[in-house]
Amino acid sequence: MIKVGINGFGRIGRFVFRAAQKRNDIQIVGINDLCPVDYL
Numbered sequence: 001m002i003k004v005g006i007n008g009f010g011r012i013g014r015f016v017f018r019a020a021q022k023r024n025d026i027q028i029v030g031i032n033d034l035c036p037v038d039y040l
Helices: 011-021
Strands: 002-007 028-034
Touching: 002 011, 011 028
Parallel strands: 002 028
Antiparallel strands: none
């Protein structure tokens, strides 16, 4: 299992998140962004 943190949830961050959700060997452990959680 690969644990990944995403720094920035813009266009590329969202793309990486969606790609990681389709795989069983990647786990998203954190997302760092300036926007509030409600926006994400």
